[in-house]
Amino acid sequence: MTDATVDGGHPEAAAPGATAPGATASQVRLPPVVAAEHHAAVAAFRESYADLPAGAPVRLAKRTSNLFRFREPAPRAGSRRAAQGPATPPGLDASAFTSVLHVDPAARAAVVGGMTTYEDLADATLRHGLMPLVVPQLKTITLGGAVTGLGIESTSLRNGLPHESVTAMEILTGDGRVVTATAEGEHADLFHGFPNSYGTLGYALSLTIELEPVAPFVHLRHFRYTSPQDCMAAIAQIAAEGSLHGYRADFVDGTAFGLDEIYLTVGAFSDVAPWRSDYTGQQIYYRSVRGPREDFLTIRDYLWRWDTDWFWCSRPFGVQQPVVRRLWPRRYRRSDVYRSLVAFDRRHHLSDTLDANRGRPPREAVIQDVEIPVDRGAEFLRFFAADVGMSPVWLCPLRLRSDTSWPLYPLRPGEVYVNFGFWGTVPLPPGRRDGYHNRLVETEVAALGGSKGLYSTSFYSEEDFWATYNGPAYARLKSAYDGGGRLSGLYEKCVRGS
Numbered sequence: 001m002t003d004a005t006v007d008g009g010h011p012e013a014a015a016p017g018a019t020a021p022g023a024t025a026s027q028v029r030l031p032p033v034v035a036a037e038h039h040a041a042v043a044a045f046r047e048s049y050a051d052l053p054a055g056a057p058v059r060l061a062k063r064t065s066n067l068f069r070f071r072e073p074a075p076r077a078g079s080r081r082a083a084q085g086p087a088t089p090p091g092l093d094a095s096a097f098t099s100v101l102h103v104d105p106a107a108r109a110a111v112v113g114g115m116t117t118y119e120d121l122a123d124a125t126l127r128h129g130l131m132p133l134v135v136p137q138l139k140t141i142t143l144g145g146a147v148t149g150l151g152i153e154s155t156s157l158r159n160g161l162p163h164e165s166v167t168a169m170e171i172l173t174g175d176g177r178v179v180t181a182t183a184e185g186e187h188a189d190l191f192h193g194f195p196n197s198y199g200t201l202g203y204a205l206s207l208t209i210e211l212e213p214v215a216p217f218v219h220l221r222h223f224r225y226t227s228p229q230d231c232m233a234a235i236a237q238i239a240a241e242g243s244l245h246g247y248r249a250d251f252v253d254g255t256a257f258g259l260d261e262i263y264l265t266v267g268a269f270s271d272v273a274p275w276r277s278d279y280t281g282q283q284i285y286y287r288s289v290r291g292p293r294e295d296f297l298t299i300r301d302y303l304w305r306w307d308t309d310w311f312w313c314s315r316p317f318g319v320q321q322p323v324v325r326r327l328w329p330r331r332y333r334r335s336d337v338y339r340s341l342v343a344f345d346r347r348h349h350l351s352d353t354l355d356a357n358r359g360r361p362p363r364e365a366v367i368q369d370v371e372i373p374v375d376r377g378a379e380f381l382r383f384f385a386a387d388v389g390m391s392p393v394w395l396c397p398l399r400l401r402s403d404t405s406w407p408l409y410p411l412r413p414g415e416v417y418v419n420f421g422f423w424g425t426v427p428l429p430p431g432r433r434d435g436y437h438n439r440l441v442e443t444e445v446a447a448l449g450g451s452k453g454l455y456s457t458s459f460y461s462e463e464d465f466w467a468t469y470n471g472p473a474y475a476r477l478k479s480a481y482d483g484g485g486r487l488s489g490l491y492e493k494c495v496r497g498s
């Protein structure tokens with residue numbers, strides 16, 4: 001941050017690096033050496049940004065991504081490919097912001113580089129018996145990415161979305177300033193408008209977040225429902241009572257294999273585990289929800305239960321077949337490895353060419369996460385089974401933690417939603433073009449009073465997009481923090497893919 005703090009608080013309130021017992025997340029201080037290094041890195045990043053050629057598109061050079069809009073990766077500044085010409089401009093080197101700067105167990109808070117992966121973040125906090133309030137389940141999702149692009153996980157019914165436990169953000173704005181944004185401070189508008197802005201207002205260089213205590217294990221119980229209505233009623237009950245059939249719901253998510261086979265998985269922190277399952281080896285987590293009904297995982301294995309097989313998306317690589325699985329090195333059973341393979345396939349159109357050569361219909365990628373009010377969730381599942389027909393589908397209930405709304409993403413405070421996640425391809429009906437199923441999803445989501453995340457493809461008209469994602473609020477923020485339009489606009493980036 002620009003001043004001596006990394007939190008927007010008062011620098012004189014506490015000695016650097018030491019937080020008084022009972023202190024809160026907004027009072028965390030960086031140890032002096034860490035603070036000095038970080039300030040130097042911020043200054044260098046700001047300079048690199050200022051040095052980019054005028055008019056050239058700006059990109060972050062990150063090692064990983066979980067976006068599903070594919071383009072040529074940006075070369076690092078100074079590399080041979082960057083020197084070859086401006087076709088793909090060099091990305092801004094964000095490597096100085098990829099680590100946890102400080103964990104303060106007394107304040108139950110951490111100061112974290114904006115491009116730190118949740119894998120590193122969770123490891124750093126678990127050492128203190130703490131975790132972020134929401135840990136998105138793909139290891140290489142970064143804190144900044146989850147805040148600017150939204151995130152969700154099975155604590156989201158209790159704790160809302162990742163951005164709701166951020167207390168301060170240090171942001172390089174599109175117009176080249178470095179500001180500290182907090183809920184109440186001078187840049188409160190940027191703080192509230194940052195979620196769902198996808199790096200179009202600025203880049204978060206460090207964030208201060210709240211943490212919560214953990215137990216060593218999670219005790220899971222899987223409940224089966226034979227109709228979407230019954231499942232949605234159970235979610236509404238958990239939201240009201242914090243438990244299901246007397247079992248505490250510290251965590252809750254679900255898996256729909258079909259309309260008559262839907263599981264809710266309720267997890268509770270536990271100090272003991274009579275046994276521990278391991279889904280990083282031969283067993284596969286998503287299959288386990290079908291039974292036995294009870295399970296135990298260490299807290300770390302629970303956080304990454306979906307990553308090993310990228311939910312179920314490792315299936316096309318054959319990795320779920322026992323023989324291939326045994327041969328596939330354990331270190332490559334990770335979502336980022338599978339995503340790189342998909343990215344390669346997309347860039348080189350390998351599957352498309354294979355399908356065409358075999359006379360199969362072209363397929364459309366339908367990779368989306370949508371949030372639907374719980375009382376319309378059953379309708380969504382029925383629509384999806386009839387008109388898209390992909391399975392399984394991930395279910396994750398959520399409710400905003402705060403009673404204020406976040407301007408760029410239209411969720412209503414107090415309302416219970418269910419996030420439906422589906423990631424795969426389906427054949428296009430004869431005469432239909434790419435985007436057919438995705439447009440159906442967009443229309444249905446709007447009809448049911450829901451909203452759609454923007455990390456993947458979108459097909460909205462500009463008018464519908466701004467009506468959905470609060471065009472007037474975005475225009476005010478863009479003018480205040482990137483008046484010269486140095487960064488892409490939200491519509492250009494998320495719909496046109498520029």
Ligand SMILES: Cc1cc2nc3c(=O)[nH]c(=O)nc-3n(C[C@H](O)[C@H](O)[C@H](O)COP(=O)(O)OP(=O)(O)OC[C@H]3O[C@@H](n4cnc5c(N)ncnc54)[C@H](O)[C@@H]3O)c2cc1C
Nearest residue numbers: 065066067114136141142144145149151152199203204455
């Ligand atoms: C198959 C699949 C399943 C998913 N499931 C989930 C899920 O269950 N839960 C969940 O939480 N999310 C999920 N996501 C979405 C994911 O959280 C978002 O795509 C998130 O934005 C990715 O963050 P990243 O750190 O990988 O960022 P990237 O993919 O690198 O970037 C995402 C966007 O954020 C911008 N950005 C990145 N870092 C910063 C920063 N520090 N400051 C400002 N802008 C920045 C980038 O410019 C880019 O526009 C899923 C995605 C996929 C593809």
